[in-house]
Every structure is written in C-alpha cells, then in structure tokens.
Amino acid sequence: MIRGVEMIGSASIALTQEVDLYQSDRHGDWEHHAFVTAMERRRWATLLGLRTFLRYDDVSAVSSDPRFREAGLDWLAASGIREGPFFEWCRVVTSVNEGGAYPRLHSLVSRAFAAEGIRELRPGIAGIAAEHCDRLAEEETAELVDDFAHWMPVRGICRLLGIPDEEVPIVEEWCSDLGKVFGLALTPGARRHLDQGITELSDYVRAAIADHRRHPRADLITALTATRDDAELNEDELVAVVASLILGGHETTKYGIANTLLTLLRRPSEWRRLRADPGSIPAATEEALRLDAPVVWLARAATETLAIGDLSFEAGERILLSPLAANHDPARFPEPEAFDPHRRGAEPISFGLGRPFRVGAALARMEIEEALSALVTRFPEMELAEETLAWTPLLELRGPIAYRVTLGGSR
Numbered sequence: 001m002i003r004g005v006e007m008i009g010s011a012s013i014a015l016t017q018e019v020d021l022y023q024s025d026r027h028g029d030w031e032h033h034a035f036v037t038a039m040e041r042r043r044w045a046t047l048l049g050l051r052t053f054l055r056y057d058d059v060s061a062v063s064s065d066p067r068f069r070e071a072g073l074d075w076l077a078a079s080g081i082r083e084g085p086f087f088e089w090c091r092v093v094t095s096v097n098e099g100g101a102y103p104r105l106h107s108l109v110s111r112a113f114a115a116e117g118i119r120e121l122r123p124g125i126a127g128i129a130a131e132h133c134d135r136l137a138e139e140e141t142a143e144l145v146d147d148f149a150h151w152m153p154v155r156g157i158c159r160l161l162g163i164p165d166e167e168v169p170i171v172e173e174w175c176s177d178l179g180k181v182f183g184l185a186l187t188p189g190a191r192r193h194l195d196q197g198i199t200e201l202s203d204y205v206r207a208a209i210a211d212h213r214r215h216p217r218a219d220l221i222t223a224l225t226a227t228r229d230d231a232e233l234n235e236d237e238l239v240a241v242v243a244s245l246i247l248g249g250h251e252t253t254k255y256g257i258a259n260t261l262l263t264l265l266r267r268p269s270e271w272r273r274l275r276a277d278p279g280s281i282p283a284a285t286e287e288a289l290r291l292d293a294p295v296v297w298l299a300r301a302a303t304e305t306l307a308i309g310d311l312s313f314e315a316g317e318r319i320l321l322s323p324l325a326a327n328h329d330p331a332r333f334p335e336p337e338a339f340d341p342h343r344r345g346a347e348p349i350s351f352g353l354g355r356p357f358r359v360g361a362a363l364a365r366m367e368i369e370e371a372l373s374a375l376v377t378r379f380p381e382m383e384l385a386e387e388t389l390a391w392t393p394l395l396e397l398r399g400p401i402a403y404r405v406t407l408g409g410s411r
C-alpha cells in the first residue's frame with residue numbers, strides 16, 4: 001500500500017507520523033479541529049488501527065466504488081460476533097443489499113421515497129412535530145433530545161411503513177435497544193442483548209407482513225410484500241429488509257434533528273433569521289448538517305486488490321471513512337467552521353454515501369426541516385439553557401445525549 005508520501009506543491013514530503021483520531025472517548029466539538037489538523041498533516045489518519053480517510057474527494061471516491069463493500073459482517077466478526085440471530089440478520093440484509101435483488105428493491109423503495117411521496121408525507125410529519133410541540137409547551141423549559149428528537153423519526157418511519165400509531169411505543173423500544181448496531185462499539189458481551197432484540201423485532205415484522213397481506217393498504221410494507229416475488233426475495237429476506245428500514249430510519253435522524261437544532265441555537269442570530277424568513281429553513285438545515293453531521297464513521301472493506309488514483313488497497317482490507325471530516329475539508333468548503341447557508345459547490349456528505357437505501361436521507365431531511373419549522377414557529381424565543389454538554393461515545397453516531405432549552409413562551 002502507498003503509506004506516507006504526499007505531493008504538496010513541487011515538494012515531496014515524507015509523512016511517517018500516524019495521526020490517531022482516538023483523542024477522546026466521546027464526540028464533541030474537538031473533532032472539527034482534529035480533522036482539519038489531520039488533513040493538513042496526512043492523506044489519512046488512523047482509528048482502531050485502521051486507515052481512516054478524511055478528505056472529501058477520497059471519501060466520495062471510495063463510497064461510490066463498487067469494489068468496496070459495507071463492512072458490517074467483517075466488523076461483527078472482528079468484534080467476536082460470528083453467529084446467532086443478530087449475525088444472521090446482518091448476513092441476510094448484506095446479501096440482499098449486495099445481491100441480485102438489490103436493484104429491484106432499490107427501485108421500489110426509491111419510488112416510495114420519491115419527491116411526490118415525500119410531499120405526501122410532509123403534512124403528517126408536520127402534524128407529528130406539532131403534537132410534540134404541544135407537549136413541550138406545558139413547561140417553561142424542555143429537553144430536546146429524548147423528549148423531541150427521539151420520537152420524530154420513529155413515528156415518521158412507522159407512518160411510512162404502515163405501522164399503527166398505537167404500536168409506535170413498541171417499535172421505539174427496539175429502535176432504542178438496537179440503535180448501536182450503526183456504531184463501531186459492538187462487543188461479544190452485547191450479543192445476547194442484540195440477539196434477543198432482533199429476534200423480537202423480526203417476529204413483530206413477520207406478523208405485520210402477514211397482516212398487510214390479508215389487509216392491503218397504501219403503505220410501504222404492503223408495497224414490499226406485493227413485489228416480493230418480483231424482487232426474488234424469500235420471506236426471511238423480506239422480514240430482514242423491513243426490520244432494517246425501521247432501525248435505519250431512527251438513530252441517524254434523531255441525532256440529525258438534535259445536532260441541527262443545537263447548531264442553530266448556539267447561533268442566536270441564525271435562529272432569529274429563521275423566525276423572520278421560514279423559507280430559509282432548508283438551506284439552514286443543510287449547512288447545520290454539514291457542520292454537525294451525525295454520521296462520523298463508515299466501515300468499508302475492499303473486495304479485491306485495487307487502486308483508486310494513487311491509493312492502493314489490499315483485498316479484504318478494512319478501512320474507515322469519515323463523512324463529518326469530509327464536510328470540514330477546507331479544499332471543498334472554504335472556512336469550514338463558519339456557518340454559511342448560502343454556500344455553493346460541493347454537496348455535503350451528511351448521512352454517508354453508499355447503495356443500501358440511501359434515499360431514506362430524503363425522509364430524514366424532511367423530518368429535520370419540519371421539526372425546525374415547528375419549533376421556530378411555536379417557540380420563536382427559544383434559547384439554549386446549557387453550554388456544557390455530554391456527547392455520545394466516539395464509536396457511535398454523533399450527537400448530544402441531552403440538552404435543555406428555555407421555551408420563552410409559545411404561539
């Protein structure tokens with residue numbers, strides 16, 4: 001592999017010192033400076049002993065190269081989890097995502113998440129945001145992560161799939177318990193908990209699919225069920241796909257909402273600007289997500305010995321990509337720490353890249369925009385009540401664990 005020689009101007013500089021990103025056991029604002037510093041010193045950094053790519057062009061190139069696969073199974077095996085219900089669920093989902101059924105499934109889910117479908121969902125999502133604002137308004141202060149951001153995505157994905165509102169609390173428990181599957185911090189000790197959770201969720205999904213077969217309706221479970229044969233899925237694969245949509249639609253969006261609100265509340269002038277011009281919410285959302293993306297690490301594995309430009313990779317090599325770091329690459333985003341909703345040029349990589357159902361990012365953005373719209377309209381004087389925050393562990397999705405706001409009265 002090419003390790004440690006980089007061209008800067010006309011000079012060839014030997015870069016032998018590793019830049020280890022494990023500078024803290026938790027996420028936080030330190031990452032922004034650490035990433036930019038690492039990009040200045042090296043082509044990549046290391047985390048958990050793996051090459052970790054930070055620069056926008058490298059992250060984008062590897063993410064879009066079909067010779068890399070998502071390294072979920074590799075990661076489980078390296079974590080000591082090589083069998084059991086949870087491992088089998090991951091194996092099935094990986095097989096569907098990378099196999100011949102994927103193009104048909106992707107087309108189906110893409111249609112469900114297409115612009116028309118998103119527009120049809122928007123009033124319902126706005127209603128969910130309004131209901132939670134009603135609950136927040138009962139107090140002078142509110143906690144925005146568990147009491148607001150946590151519930152928006154689970155209710156949104158349930159509505160899309162056709163899961164009744166009264167069953168949302170049941171699904172929420174599995175979303176909370178299994179949310180850590182999207183991080184890097186899995187241990188053999190967690191296997192029993194993961195096995196039980198995915199078994200219970202799969203049993204629930206199997207029963208829901210059977211009910212939708214008996215009573216078809218206009219929702220995504222019915223659509224997936226109706227086209228199962230065309231997509232060449234067996235029943236276990238269909239169950240695994242629906243379960244993955246439930247889990248994939250929660251934690252990332254939860255922290256997307258929490259991070260976006262925190263970014264804007266830390267900039268009172270931007271909050272006031274949104275009050276005066278609600279039409280600027282989509283641009284403000286995109287820039288806030290660029291600054292504070294919830295997805296920090298993506299694991300990939302090379303399926304063969306290969307090269308991308310001047311980078312080489314060995315077959316089976318596991319690497320990490322950092323969308324958050326890519327969003328702070330000064331080569332693509334001048335003055336990367338500045339909040340500028342009028343930026344032009346590179347598109348931020350805020351929810352990661354890759355094939356399996358990334359169209360769900362459209363739903364996530366819509367939920368974030370509706371959450372922001374509801375809060376800034378209902379609580380125009382909202383202010384952050386605390387500046388010292390606890391963040392999620394470094395190897396998990398990135399976001400504040402909790403933070404309180406003063407509501408300042410409601411409309």
